Amino acid sequence: MAFIDKPLFLLLFLILSSMHFVVSLGLTDAEILLKFKGSLSNASALVSWSDNTNPCTGDVSNWNGVICLKSSVRGLQLEKMGLTGKIDVETLKGLSDLRTLSFMNNGFDGPMPELKKLRSLRAIFLSNNHFSGEIPSDAFEGMCFLKKVHLAENEFTGAIPSSLATLPKLLELRLEGNKFTGKLPNFSESNFESFDVSNNELEGPIPTTLRKMDSKSFSGNKDLCGQPLSHCSAINTTTTISTSSDTSTSNFNTNSDSNGESNSKKPPLASIVGVGIVLAVALAAIVAAAFILLQRRKRTSESIEAPPPPSNHQKKTGSKELDQSQGGSSSEQPLTGGKKAEITKLSFVRNDRERFDLPDLLKASAEILGGGCFGSSYKAALSTGPVMVVKRFKQMNNVGKEEFHEHMRRLGRLRHPNLLPLVAYYYRKEEKLLVTDYIENGSLACHLHGQPSMDWATRLKVAKGVAKGLSYLYRELPSIIAAHGHLKSSNILLNQSYEPLLADYGLVPVINQEDAQELMVAYKSPEYLQLGRITKKTDVWSLGILIVELLTGKFPANFRPQGITTEEHLASWLNAVPQEQWKNQVIDKEISGTKNSECEMLKLLKIGMTCCEGDMEKRLDLKEAVKRINEVKEKDSDEDFYSSYASKGDVKSTTEMSDDFTLS
Structure with a gap:
């Protein structure tokens, strides 16, 4: 090696590294699971995990503890196997269809794994292990499909992570038998089918949304109070959205313990009279304070030149006395009440x-x-x-x-x-x-990566609707370089008929530049990373990434705020897979079996790839992209087209194949 100069050595190193990168993208489920097995100790129960067999044959599992669906690994149920070691989350990220993880009744210890990296999980079962330490407050952030979390009978300490209260689909939460401290998070709704935080060290009032739960769910927490347990001496009962200062109210309750265990004798009459006097004075003070506050509020509201109350008709249809030229309401007029x-x-x-x-x-x-x-x-x-x-x-x-x-x-x-x-x-x-x-049906991201899955017809409808909305934005906002600027699946909402609604559009001119560069999708584009600028084709790149996400069912990690993770960049991943294998390895298994539609799916996928082309000269402009997307049909016009094309064995560029499919 001494005769090889440094530049040549570095070049060889980069070539070998890139070859390793391409090969690593094509790991099979079996290879991923075997790599994961290597991180475990005492794995004798996994002797059936062998490179001589596939883990799944259809819905049948060939490997112990593997849950299969349509020849894909949907879950790992590795329970009561005496397993220890490390739960290698980074390796498990390669299982794109993984939905359930269960490691209950094993010997795992240390902090809880960073399972939020597996955003598509529906269920997590880690009960009866030796996990310990505090769980970060954001440990479940972004896991919008999570329905079941079982962490019971471990040694967790600290506060219950607040991100649990933000999970929209959570149905089961089992945290009993740990050492959690502090207050319960303020769960906004209580749709729990199973809930248990008993035998911890929690304190404070039980949130109102949890007060219909069985008292056994909260037992063993001596400082926890409120229904269905005993009354609290002081409860903060107000939770509001505040834009300037925090507000809270407290209710003072003087009821003593109904069991009377703390007093062996009745208090003397003088004490009772004294307490009565104190209570009367306190009550009078509260009434006086409330009266003063009401008078002040009344004087403040009278100093504002408020418009007359709307009629019943106006409440339904909105005030007609608006400045139509500005599109604003009468509340924008100057107010005599000042700031x-x-x-x-x-x-x-x-x-x-x-x-x-x-x-x-x-x-x-x-x-x-x-x-x-x-x-x-x-x-x-x-x-x-x-x-x-x-x-x-x-x-x-x-x-x-x-x-x-x-x-x-x-x-x-x-x-x-x-x-x-x-x-x-x-x-x-x-x-x-x-x-x-408020759009009740939620975002495209939750539907696309959640349950129930979206069929091909719905995904095509979404692609066409997004293209139409984007085209309209560019007609109406011609002076904005990136008229949307933040196009991604979580910013597309779906109404009841699954028509897409673009959200967070047109914000590039008003977001601070330093924040925009860090957070907005437009600033993740190849042209910004390479040239330090965004262009009129930047939103087309975002549209292309979205189409690839629609067709593959894979989440584009390069849209996360921390920047592009090359290994997970959708376009790079897709380009690394041989094109003749796209049908079987790239198209989402949830739609790949749609009859008489594979040509149209591949046509749309090629359009998406041409839209997110890194070279702006080769990238479609928006008008041409919208035209091509609208030409895609739900059913193939020629069922044998792709078969005859694939049989040629030709290897063409993304752009050439895009042109081929549009001709059909």
């Missing part, structure tokens, strides 16, 4: 929604939907009926007030069946609120 009054006002940009203000949102029943790139989103059910979503932004503090108002009014004028409409907004220098409708 205090301005805090409570929302600016409406639509005429067809019921009017409400910030206090109405603060009083609404609130549910945290999750924390996205920009901040938290809340579902607010107003007392008058409408359900809204309030999204908080702290990355817009560099934009001026008038500029922000003008841009929001501009977005408010957009009308298209594939756009989630902006309803109202709130401006404060430190943070902004955007208010939209």
Whole structure:
């Protein structure tokens, strides 16, 4: 090796490394599981795991503890096997169809594995091991499909991770027999089929949403109180969305222990009289304070030049007395109450929604939907009926007030069946609120990577709807370089008929540049990484990645805020698979069996690959991309086309194959 100079040696090293990278992308389920087995100790129970057989044949498992569906590994049920060692999550990431993990009744110890890297999991069973230490608060962040979490009978300490309370589909939570401390997270809804936090060291009030649970679910926590256990001496009962200062209320309860165990004798009469006097004075003070607060609030509201209350007709259809030229509501007019009054006002940009203000949102029943790139989103059910979503932004503090108002009014004028409409907004220098409708059916990401799976016809419908919405944005917002700027599956909502609605669009001009570069999808594009700029074709790249995600069912890790992970870049992965194997290895197994549709699927996949071409010169422009997407049909026009093409054994570029399929 001494005669090889350094540059040549480095070149050879890079070539060998890249060859290893390409080969590693093609690991089979068997190879992944055998690598995972190597991280375990005492794995004698896994003797059937051998490279001489496949783990799955259809729905039948050939390997002990492997759950199979359609020849794919859907779960690992490695229970009561005496296993120890490390649960290698990084290796398990290669099992794209993995949905269930169960390692109950083994000897694993140490901290809980970073299972949030396996975002498609539906069930986690780690009970009866020796796991210990604190679980990070964000340990379950982003696992929107998770339904069952069993961590019972371990040695976990610290607070119960708050991210558990943000899981929208959670049905079973078993945490009994640990050493969890602190208060229970504020679960926004209680749809639990199984819930148990008994025999821990929890304290404080039980959230109202959990008070219908059996008392056995909370037993063994001596400092836990509230229904269905004994009353608390002081309970914080208010949970609101706050944009300026935190508010809380406390109820003072003087009921003594009903069992009377703490007093062996009855208190003397003088003590009872004394306590009665103290209570009477305290009650009088509370009434006086409440009266003073009400008078102050009344004087404050009288100082605001509020518009007259709307009629019943206006409540349903929205106020007609709007400045139609600006698209804003009367709440944008100057207020004589000054800054205090301005805090409570929302600016409406639509005429067809019921009017409400910030206090109405603060009083609404609130549910945290999750924390996205920009901040938290809340579902607010107003007392008058409408359900809204309030999204908080702290990355817009560099934009001026008038500029922000003008841009929001501009977005408010957009009308298209594939756009989630902006309803109202709130401006404060430190943070902004955007208010939209609540779409109950959820995001494309949750449907695409969750259950039930999406069929081919629905995925094609989504692709065409997204293309139409994106085309409309570019017609209406020609001055914005990337009219959407943040296009990804979690920012596409699906209505009841599975028509896609684009969300978080048109924000590039108002997001702080430094935050945009770190968080927004447009700034993950090849042109920004290579040239430091985004272009009119940047959203086309995002559209291409989305189409590949739709067809493969794989999540694009390069859209995560921390940047591109090359090994998981969808386009790189797809290019590394021989094209003649795309039908069997690339197309999502949930749709690959759709009869008489494989040519059209491959046609759309080639369009997607041409859209996310790294070379902008080779990348389609938006108009051509939309045209080609709309030409894709649900059924093949020639069933034998792909078969005859594959039989030629030709190897062509992505662009050439895209052209071939469009000709059909």
